[in-house]
Amino acid sequence: MHSMLPILHRPLRLLSRVLRDRRGAAAVMLAIALSGIVGVVGLGSEAAAWYYITRSMQGAADAAATSTAAELAAATSAGLSVTGDQLRSTGRSIASTFNFRNGTSSTTVTVNNPPATTTNLTACTTPFTAFNCYVEVIISQPQTPLLSAVFMSSGPTITTRAVSIANTKATGQACVLSLNKTAAAAINVSGTAVMTFTGCSLADNSSSSTALTVGSNASVAAAGAYVVCGVSGTVTTTSGTFTGVNPTIDPYANVGTPTKSSCDVNNGIKMEGNGNNQSQTIPPANFSGTIYKICKGIKVTSANAVLTVRPGFTYIVDGGTLDIGGNATVYQCTPGGLNLLDIGCTAGSATGGGVTIFLTADNNGAPANVSITSQTVVTLKAPTSGPYSGLAIYQDRITCTSGNNSNNTNNGGNGQCTNSLGGGATMSVTGALYFPKNATDYSGGSAAGAQCTQLIADTITFSGNSTFNSTCDSAGTKTISTTQGQLTM
Numbered sequence: 001m002h003s004m005l006p007i008l009h010r011p012l013r014l015l016s017r018v019l020r021d022r023r024g025a026a027a028v029m030l031a032i033a034l035s036g037i038v039g040v041v042g043l044g045s046e047a048a049a050w051y052y053i054t055r056s057m058q059g060a061a062d063a064a065a066t067s068t069a070a071e072l073a074a075a076t077s078a079g080l081s082v083t084g085d086q087l088r089s090t091g092r093s094i095a096s097t098f099n100f101r102n103g104t105s106s107t108t109v110t111v112n113n114p115p116a117t118t119t120n121l122t123a124c125t126t127p128f129t130a131f132n133c134y135v136e137v138i139i140s141q142p143q144t145p146l147l148s149a150v151f152m153s154s155g156p157t158i159t160t161r162a163v164s165i166a167n168t169k170a171t172g173q174a175c176v177l178s179l180n181k182t183a184a185a186a187i188n189v190s191g192t193a194v195m196t197f198t199g200c201s202l203a204d205n206s207s208s209s210t211a212l213t214v215g216s217n218a219s220v221a222a223a224g225a226y227v228v229c230g231v232s233g234t235v236t237t238t239s240g241t242f243t244g245v246n247p248t249i250d251p252y253a254n255v256g257t258p259t260k261s262s263c264d265v266n267n268g269i270k271m272e273g274n275g276n277n278q279s280q281t282i283p284p285a286n287f288s289g290t291i292y293k294i295c296k297g298i299k300v301t302s303a304n305a306v307l308t309v310r311p312g313f314t315y316i317v318d319g320g321t322l323d324i325g326g327n328a329t330v331y332q333c334t335p336g337g338l339n340l341l342d343i344g345c346t347a348g349s350a351t352g353g354g355v356t357i358f359l360t361a362d363n364n365g366a367p368a369n370v371s372i373t374s375q376t377v378v379t380l381k382a383p384t385s386g387p388y389s390g391l392a393i394y395q396d397r398i399t400c401t402s403g404n405n406s407n408n409t410n411n412g413g414n415g416q417c418t419n420s421l422g423g424g425a426t427m428s429v430t431g432a433l434y435f436p437k438n439a440t441d442y443s444g445g446s447a448a449g450a451q452c453t454q455l456i457a458d459t460i461t462f463s464g465n466s467t468f469n470s471t472c473d474s475a476g477t478k479t480i481s482t483t484q485g486q487l488t489m
Helices: 002-020 025-077 084-096 405-410
Strands: 108-112 134-142 157-167 173-178 187-189 194-204 212-214 219-227 241-243 269-271 279-282 291-295 298-300 306-309 313-318 321-324 329-332 355-360 369-372 377-381 391-395 419-421 427-435 440-442 453-457 460-462 466-469 484-487
Touching: 025 084, 025 108, 025 134, 025 157, 025 484, 084 108, 084 134, 173 466, 187 194, 212 219, 269 279, 355 377, 369 391, 377 391, 419 427, 440 453, 453 466
Parallel strands: 173 194, 173 453, 187 212, 187 460, 194 219, 194 466, 219 241, 269 298, 279 306, 291 313, 298 321, 306 329, 313 355, 321 369, 329 377, 355 391, 369 419, 377 427, 391 427, 419 440, 427 453, 440 460
Antiparallel strands: 108 134, 134 157, 157 484
16 A cells, blocks of 8 residues: 555646646736737727728718709709609619618618608708708618627627708709819819800819819809819809719710711811812712711811801711811801802701711821811701700710820821810800810800800810800700709718
């Protein structure tokens, strides 16, 4: 028995020695501490990510609320009704473009009209009642903890809310629209220009703080001004100057481009030099078809030169410039009209009875541009029906850059990207002057001359005196709608 006791004491001494040994305590404590450190670091990084998600979600809610309120305003102004399902569809569609799709990743996008909570809201006025002029959008999304799961069993649920009002007072039709989203002075009224927009408004889609700029010696009088961001200078309006509004939709954005592979005129139309009283009618009377293609530009600069265009055709100018200068005239004849220039004029077979001049370029070059001086006479009317209804001059959606601008020069153009419209009492265009990707200068003269003129361009500079009219009920043009939804909270 005594011989067994030393054997039993050995493991007890070993265990006692292990319990008294402190050399591994630091490692054990470090292991315990590291789990806490990892949790704290994870919580900090995930908190930053949740903050970013919150900001993005708020932007989605703001955009969805303003878009649905704008839809509500447009329908109400037109005497129509819009259902809750329609507003919900619009709001959720906008939110999904910010990657907050209802039903995905437990995300909910709720659209309420009127808002579920009306605290701090002012009661609506006619044509609305109670609080149904407001649209509320609430976006909610639970977050899953990762490293922070050391401290929390579930992540937070991020919720954002935006409320926008349907602004039916901002429903005037615009006749001038700048499409550029970022440029300073996207609409620029410079020098001593005096611009009058009779019964129509200005719309500026730029996010610059000086998006609409009016020089100290210039003046603008319009029905309204609707600017995404800021105004520099003084604008006189009858219905108000609105900033912080939604971008105005390009009404011609979905219009296709006319195409024709072969040139009907290969080396351009040139009526220049010292010759007087030159005259030409295009297309010739024996031409068959509805699209007439002129390659390498049109130049009508001789004194008293007259280029007559027949209605019912789409004219493609491929490369070069539509250059009208001197005392020249570009004139749209009226079959059976009383003007001597109408003698022998026959119309084409296209619908609408008007003229569309389409400016483009093959081989990725710069599109043909426009140069019209103030001493010329230009009379054009856009078709009132058909695919190019309302478009008098339409520049292809090609951005002119220094790289592709050489093609413009080689094809008989002046090498300039900017379209230059001399304006003046002798420029009468009924329809839209549409340059969606390039800058346009409009200068000089007392009137645009027609009862319906629209100017839509990437950026616009006014440097003379002009009056734009917008009585467009029968002109075939599309409405540049300025109906807006405006955030209230």
